[in-house]
Amino acid sequence: MKDEEEGESEGHPEASARSFGSESDFINFLRQRLSESKEVSSFIPHPSSLMTGIGDDAAVFAQQSGRDTVITADLLVEDIDFIRDAIEPELLGHKSLAVSLSDIAAMGAGPRWAMVSLGIPRDIWKSSSIDRFYQGFLDLAKRFEVSLIGGDVSRAEKLVIDSIVLGDCAHRAAVVRSGAQPGDQVYVTGALGGSAAGLKLVKQGARLSDLPTDDEDSHLVASLLLRHLRPEPRVGWGLVLGQQQLASAMIDISDGLSSDLHHLCAESNVGAIINSADIPLDHHVVELCGHRKLDPLILALNGGEDFELLFTVSPQNASRLPRKVDGIELTRIGEIVDAAEGIRIREGSRVWDFEPRGWDHFRS
Amino acid sequence: MKDEEEGESEGHPEASARSFGSESDFINFLRQRLSESKEVSSFIPHPSSLMTGIGDDAAVFAQQSGRDTVITADLLVEDIDFIRDAIEPELLGHKSLAVSLSDIAAMGAGPRWAMVSLGIPRDIWKSSSIDRFYQGFLDLAKRFEVSLIGGDVSRAEKLVIDSIVLGDCAHRAAVVRSGAQPGDQVYVTGALGGSAAGLKLVKQGARLSDLPTDDEDSHLVASLLLRHLRPEPRVGWGLVLGQQQLASAMIDISDGLSSDLHHLCAESNVGAIINSADIPLDHHVVELCGHRKLDPLILALNGGEDFELLFTVSPQNASRLPRKVDGIELTRIGEIVDAAEGIRIREGSRVWDFEPRGWDHFRS
Numbered sequence: 001m002k003d004e005e006e007g008e009s010e011g012h013p014e015a016s017a018r019s020f021g022s023e024s025d026f027i028n029f030l031r032q033r034l035s036e037s038k039e040v041s042s043f044i045p046h047p048s049s050l051m052t053g054i055g056d057d058a059a060v061f062a063q064q065s066g067r068d069t070v071i072t073a074d075l076l077v078e079d080i081d082f083i084r085d086a087i088e089p090e091l092l093g094h095k096s097l098a099v100s101l102s103d104i105a106a107m108g109a110g111p112r113w114a115m116v117s118l119g120i121p122r123d124i125w126k127s128s129s130i131d132r133f134y135q136g137f138l139d140l141a142k143r144f145e146v147s148l149i150g151g152d153v154s155r156a157e158k159l160v161i162d163s164i165v166l167g168d169c170a171h172r173a174a175v176v177r178s179g180a181q182p183g184d185q186v187y188v189t190g191a192l193g194g195s196a197a198g199l200k201l202v203k204q205g206a207r208l209s210d211l212p213t214d215d216e217d218s219h220l221v222a223s224l225l226l227r228h229l230r231p232e233p234r235v236g237w238g239l240v241l242g243q244q245q246l247a248s249a250m251i252d253i254s255d256g257l258s259s260d261l262h263h264l265c266a267e268s269n270v271g272a273i274i275n276s277a278d279i280p281l282d283h284h285v286v287e288l289c290g291h292r293k294l295d296p297l298i299l300a301l302n303g304g305e306d307f308e309l310l311f312t313v314s315p316q317n318a319s320r321l322p323r324k325v326d327g328i329e330l331t332r333i334g335e336i337v338d339a340a341e342g343i344r345i346r347e348g349s350r351v352w353d354f355e356p357r358g359w360d361h362f363r364s
Numbered sequence: 365m366k367d368e369e370e371g372e373s374e375g376h377p378e379a380s381a382r383s384f385g386s387e388s389d390f391i392n393f394l395r396q397r398l399s400e401s402k403e404v405s406s407f408i409p410h411p412s413s414l415m416t417g418i419g420d421d422a423a424v425f426a427q428q429s430g431r432d433t434v435i436t437a438d439l440l441v442e443d444i445d446f447i448r449d450a451i452e453p454e455l456l457g458h459k460s461l462a463v464s465l466s467d468i469a470a471m472g473a474g475p476r477w478a479m480v481s482l483g484i485p486r487d488i489w490k491s492s493s494i495d496r497f498y499q500g501f502l503d504l505a506k507r508f509e510v511s512l513i514g515g516d517v518s519r520a521e522k523l524v525i526d527s528i529v530l531g532d533c534a535h536r537a538a539v540v541r542s543g544a545q546p547g548d549q550v551y552v553t554g555a556l557g558g559s560a561a562g563l564k565l566v567k568q569g570a571r572l573s574d575l576p577t578d579d580e581d582s583h584l585v586a587s588l589l590l591r592h593l594r595p596e597p598r599v600g601w602g603l604v605l606g607q608q609q610l611a612s613a614m615i616d617i618s619d620g621l622s623s624d625l626h627h628l629c630a631e632s633n634v635g636a637i638i639n640s641a642d643i644p645l646d647h648h649v650v651e652l653c654g655h656r657k658l659d660p661l662i663l664a665l666n667g668g669e670d671f672e673l674l675f676t677v678s679p680q681n682a683s684r685l686p687r688k689v690d691g692i693e694l695t696r697i698g699e700i701v702d703a704a705e706g707i708r709i710r711e712g713s714r715v716w717d718f719e720p721r722g723w724d725h726f727r728s
Contacts, residue, residue: 022724023619024630055631057470057616058436058531060538065429072422073528075481075516106421117439117481117526152439152526162481162516162526164437167422174424252421255387266388267419360386 026153027055033134034148059149061113070167070174072103078158086202088209089129091229092161093136099254100165101144101233102307106252108175108242109167111146111235116163119156144235169242175311180249180268184312184336187321189234190328192257193296194282196303197289198228217291223284231307236326241311246321250311256304256358262343264310271341274334274354276301301345304359312336390517391419397498398512423513425477434531434538436467442522450566452573453493455593456525457500463618464529465508465597466671470616472539472606473531475510475599480527483520508599539606539675544613544632548676548700551685553598554692556621557660558646560667561653562592581655587648595671600690605675610685614675620668620722626707628674635705638698638718640665665709668723676700 031054063069076096078084087095097114104111116137120130141148146165201221208225211218234252241247251264257279265272276297285296313321321330345354395418427433440460442448451459461478468475480501488494505512510529565585572589575582598616605611615628621643629636640661649660677685685694709718 024627056541057467057614058434058473058538060432060434060471060473060533060540062535063427063429063431063433063532065427067427068424069427069433070422070424071477071479071514071530073479073481073514073516073526075483075518075524075526077483077518077520077524079521080483080519103421107424109422109424113435115435115437115528117437119439119441119444119524150435150437152437154439154441155444156441156522156524157443158521160439160441160483160520160524162437162439164479164528166435168427169424171426174422176424177420250421263388 023153029131030054030134030148033131033138054148054150059113059115061149064168066171067168068171068174070104070107070109070169071164072100073162073164074099074103076161076163078160083202084159086207087229089132090136090139093133093138094140094230096161096163097137097140097146097165098231098233098307100163101140101146101235102231102252102254104165104167105233105235105238106175106250106309107167107169108173108238108247108250109169110239111144111165111167113149113166114141114146114164115149116151116161117153118151119154119158119160121157121159122155124159125155173242173245175242175247175250177249177251177264177267180264180270180312180336181314182270182336182338184248184314185318185332186261186272186274186310186312186334186336187330187332188253188257188280188308188310189237189330190306190308191280191282192253192306192308193285193300193303194224194227195231195305195307196228196256196299197282197285197294198224198226199303199305201225202228217288220284220288224282224288227282227284228305231305233307234309234328237309237328240322240325241309244320246313246317247311248314250309253306253308253310254304255360256302257310258301258354259304259356259358259360260310261354262356264312265336265339265343268336269339271337271339272334272343272354273337273341273351274345276345276347278331278333280329280331280333302357387517393495394418394498394512397495397502418512418514423477423479425513428532430535431532432535432538434468434471434473434533435528436464437526437528438463438467440525440527442524447566448523450571451593453496454500454503457497457502458504458594460525460527461501461504461510461529462595462597462671464527465504465510465599466595466616466618468529468531469598469602470539470614470673471531471533472537472602472611472614473533474603475508475529475531477513477530478505478510478528479513480515480525481517482515483518483522483524485520485523488523489519533606537606537609539611539614541613541615541628541631544628544634544676544700545678546634546700546702548612548678549682549696550625550636550638550674550676550698550700551694551696552617552621552644552672552674553601553694554670554672555644555646556617556670556672557649557664557667558588558591559595559669559671560620560663561646561649561658562588562590563667563669565589566592581652584648584652588652591646591648592669595669597671598673598692601673601692604686604689605673608684610677610681611675612678614673617670617672617674618668619724620666621674622665622718623668623720623722623724624674625718626720628676629700629703629707632700633703635701635703636698636707636718637701637705637715638709640709640711642695642697644693644695666721
């Protein structure tokens with residue numbers, strides 16, 4: 001999040017700097033943001049279930065018999081989970097919500113409510129950054145009819161964001177990680193490796209705001225940066241797989257395919273065999289790697305934050321799978337086997353142990 | 365939270381240093397913590413409503429028709445909201461949950477589920493501090509039959525805690541801030557000023573672990589430090605006031621009586637007149653202030669984090685109020701009036717404007 005001097009930002013009426021004199025000012029700002037957000041959209045709140053939101057000790061919503069609530073929290077810390085000057089505030093707002101929407105999708109549930117707790121450094125308290133953060137957050141929320149109902153705010157030295165999303169699904173219909181059985185087919189939505197390639201580019205100094213227009217790589221670089229900075233949660237796929245009880249187990253790919261497959265297999269107490277030739281590679285990554293001599297398969301196997309869904313389907317349900325949801329295709333990449341067979345990957349005629357080499361906060 | 369070298373902590377078997385080699389280790393640690401916590405207690409989980417918790421993409425619990433869900437989040441940041449070396453890890457765990465339980469109580473609801481997101485500095489990742497933090501968190505959770513169902517973890521430079529608590533209440537029975545009417549009586553639970561006095565002592569360098577045993581002030585200082593470091597949320601009072609529909613509006617005193625009364629009046633669009641002689645002063649504060657020439661009334665009016673409940677009751681309901689809940693008394697301190705009359709405080713024969721001078725993250 002780039003700080004802006006108050007004086008400078010006067011030229012940007014849509015993103016003017018706000019000065020919060022008190023927490024009441026902040027609550028009023030949020031309320032105004034939310035009412036603006038509703039005025040300009042076709043957003044229809046879920047009927048009469050929200051009792052009270054921003055500005056009370058807690059938010060309240062109605063329960064419905066026969067439904068389950070699904071809740072997730074995702075903590076993003078500056079310089080650990082993002083680099084503030086590499087991500088525009090709107091994109092950071094988008095991404096903060098997207099990572100939690102992805103978790104709800106991975107449960108086969110539909111998102112409904114969001115809360116966000118912000119620890120805000122002094123240098124951006126009086127800038128337009130907070131306003132722009134909520135712009136990105138609320139734009140994505142609106143697309144999926146998610147209501148922002150609360151959160152908290154504090155000062156902090158580094159920007160800290162805790163994104164909390166509540167969703168719901170039919171009673172006992174949530175898709176957990178532990179339901180995979182030997183014989184189930186393994187699927188993944190979309191394509192992999194794009195976010196990891198985008199992160200590599202960020203670390204090399206590439207910035208969306210700063211791409212040369214005459215460089216042949218520029219369109220590729222921009223696509224990959226956006227794949228990392230503006231991930232698309234697979235909300236539609238999650239809903240379809242959950243509502244139609246198609247997936248036996250599911251996880252979203254946040255740490256990387258290798259690590260997240262291990263998580264799913266550990267919870268289900270199964271093994272898996274993956275065909276490396278079947279892994280859907282992000283075509284921008286393939287193109288860029290061709291230019292730069294990187295291996296797109298390594299990025300697809302171990303790169304994190306693709307936020308695609310990795311799930312298992314019993315053979316008798318496989319024919320009921322849709323081919324696309326929201327334009328996003330599905331790929332079968334392997335099969336669940338007995339735990340004793342381990343987690344392996346087949347490359348041509350050779351089979352390797354498929355080690356978890358994705359992102360881990362405790363090792364990095 | 366005090367860091368401990370791994371070597372040093374070997375002498376404390378109950379609080380041994382754990383080394384998390386991966387996030388899976390952390391999840392296993394949490395699961396073990398939770399199973400230990402259940403084994404040694406009379407804790408009875410709410411029947412069959414928790415589907416899945418720690419270790420999946422999200423937690424899931426069943427909805428019940430005719431009930432509302434109440435949810436709050438509280439962000440605590442090191443050096444802003446607490447000083448790590450002034451609060452033992454167990455107390456920090458306790459306090460993190462207590463502040464959110466207090467919010468649920470202030471809605472007249474009962475707490476049921478908790479999540480905690482932690483941003484953990486490298487120097488305490490491999491210490492016993494995290495274990496001890498959860499010990500304090502889970503001990504308090506057990507007292508109120510609250511289940512820890514999820515959260516997130518990241519690295520951070522400063523310790524960051526986001527505490528999320530979900531509660532429930534009968535449909536449309538939540539007590540909001542906006543229900544006060546002119547003529548309603550204003551009440552507060554317990555006594556005020558103790559936490560602010562404790563904070564003053566912390567800032568002067570007083571530490572629980574470090575009090576002289578021969579000092580006549582020591583027992584007072586310890587009581588006040590604990591009032592600040594180990595607040596007791598008024599869960600019982602919140603439940604009684606909500607279930608019996610006794611309170612017309614309610615808020616917990618986290619910023620200070622003056623500020624929180626303003627919040628309640630602003631939401632209800634009313635004024636209030638408070639009698640300063642009726643404000644219940646923490647007797648330890650009165651005693652300490654006698655020794656040290658401080659004004660206990662100022663601490664009671666503007667000091668934050670007492671986590672008592674401030675609420676309004678219509679005259680026809682006043683006779684139904686219990687005198688004590690869980691040993692905590694109630695005090696009538698004033699009356700709600702028309703908004704035009706403002707928010708004032710009567711001291712003897714004089715009446716002053718009662719300015720909000722409590723804690724505000726945006727001004728401090």
